[in-house]
Amino acid sequence: MTEMIRVGNCSGFYGDRASAMREMLDGGDLDVLTGDYLAELTMLILGRDRMKDPTRGYAKTYLRQLEECLGTALDKGVTLVSNAGGLAPARLADEIRSLADRLGLTVSVAHVEGDDLHDRAEEQGLGSPLTANAYLGAFGVAACLDAGAQVVVTGRVTDASVVVAPAISRFGWTRDHLDELAGAVVAGHIIECGTQATGGNYSFFREIEDLRRPGFPLAEIRSDGSSVITKHENTGGAVTVGTVTAQLMYEITGPRYLGPDVTARLDTVQVSQDGPDRVLVTGTRGEAPPPTLKVSRNTLGGFRNEMTFVLTGLDIEAKADLVRTQMTEALTPPPRDVDWTLARTDHPDAGSEEAASALLRVVVRDADPQRVGRVFSAAAVELALASYPGFCVTTPPGQGSPYGVFEAGFVDQAVPRHVAVLADGTRVDIAPPTVTTAVEADPSDKPVGRPSAEPTRTLPLGTVAAARSGDKGGSANVGVWVRGDAAWAWLRSTLTTELVTTLLPETAGLRVHRYEFPHLRAVNIVIDGILGEGVASGARFDPQAKGLGEWLRSRHVPIPESVLAESGLA
Structure with a gap:
């Protein structure tokens, strides 16, 4: 043995x-x-x-x-x-x-x-x-x-x-x-x-x-x-x-x-x-x-703070617009970076107040801790009796906290x-290796084959495909794989970078790479810059992109009947 x-x-x-x-x-x-x-x-x-x-x-x-x-x-x-x-x-x-x-x-x-x-x-x-x-x-x-x-x-x-x-x-x-x-x-x-x-x-x-x-x-x-x-x-x-x-x-x-x-x-x-x-x-x-060797570099990027406003019931978009306007006028001069995200977690005619509510999140970053500290959070709290109906925030006012920026470097x-x-x-x-090979970045793959012309059903991609995603500095990857030959032929011809940017609108304007792993029946998608300056500074809802793959799996695509049959879903 x-x-x-x-x-x-x-x-x-x-x-x-x-x-x-x-x-x-x-x-x-x-x-x-x-x-x-x-x-x-x-x-x-x-x-x-x-x-x-x-x-x-x-x-x-x-x-x-x-x-x-x-x-x-x-x-x-x-x-x-x-x-x-x-x-x-x-x-x-x-x-x-x-x-x-x-x-x-x-x-x-x-x-x-x-x-x-x-x-x-x-x-x-x-x-x-x-x-x-x-x-x-x-x-x-x-x-x-x-x-x-x-x-x-x-x-x-x-x-x-x-x-x-x-x-x-x-x-x-x-x-x-x-x-x-x-x-x-x-x-x-x-x-x-x-x-x-x-x-x-x-x-x-x-x-x-x-x-x-x-x-x-x-x-x-x-x-x-x-x-x-x-x-x-x-x-x-x-x-x-x-x-x-x-x-x-x-x-x-x-x-x-x-x-x-x-x-x-x-x-x-x-x-x-x-x-x-x-x-x-x-x-x-x-x-x-x-x-060369990769070098992990972390620097202190400044200070950050955030507040989340709860918007309940009707007129969610108008309520969000009002808060943005009020906060913009209150924060003059504004912090260096101001990022707003509206998560439409609300449902119409909801059976609970929480299910009727959306979340409006604002993240601010600046080199000046005062500008993103009490000045920022107090401005938000002062709107409590002067803003949209049902005003509510999820946290009390607080000071800003330092954040870091990750960058990769390289040395011999x-x-x-x-x-x-x-x-x-x-x-x-320990001596370094005597034989090395300079490697250019692998070029993005082109899709193989043509999408099938057979009948399809529009279902979540995750009906037949699994995914795992994660962070690398400011970039993220999403590995997508399937378990059958018919599904693989379909996936490698269908999951293009163009389709990814359609299914994941947050990738608009970003560079998207695509790589195939035929032995694993997998396609890996790399999205440059979606995480900004890395997890320690990110304002994104999912700063390490751990859920990015599951979001992609939840998006609806036309899946051929033969692929569904192979998966026992005919």
């Missing part, structure tokens, strides 16, 4: 289920347990923590999990790898050693550093951000594991790297093992968001028998780079071709998935059911990585001083 390593996940974000580490350690066999704590927004949160206290900047919840679980992990021989170090991996490593001493445990703790470019940002043309962290690869973590570390913490590495590194260490892969590395990257991408691989946020969630508490995923990674995605027995959720496909389409762009160690060709990935709650992932091909692979700091303090320099 092909040699295999079992790598689990117990965190998809900073704030994920606190008991997951315990559940994964107690639930079944593992070789390695990983956790991802660092989203783009998290780096901003940790940056503000570090401003208040230079000793902070790591995910404090990880320490709380270890307090309960470190002894169990050591008893079971499970290695722990996470990026919970954030902006202070050395500090977190020291805290873990102190925790182990208090618990009477002996543990080998190592960390990886070199991603933090904050002090060198200006010289690298990255401006003067609050945080600037290069996305490092897996070989630094692998060096720590090779030296016998039982716990490894990192700063900003790619999400998949904490999963790839144990496979590198176990199988002795080098930078030349591109296909194997790419396969492990795909396995890491699938499990790094935790329960999104086991039924969480899944379009066809009603097909899953028990989704009350889905189990966290694990990957059985093989020496050839293939893997089986599964979960512990007797846990909730499900692992199916559908749940795995959905996660494969999460927060990606084109067929080439660029990383610091390898470029994984997502258009080569094949998935198949390998038994109950087991999905086999094979065929992934790898190419040399790009010569050799710029970060990538170092594995072993348990005994030895510092091992």
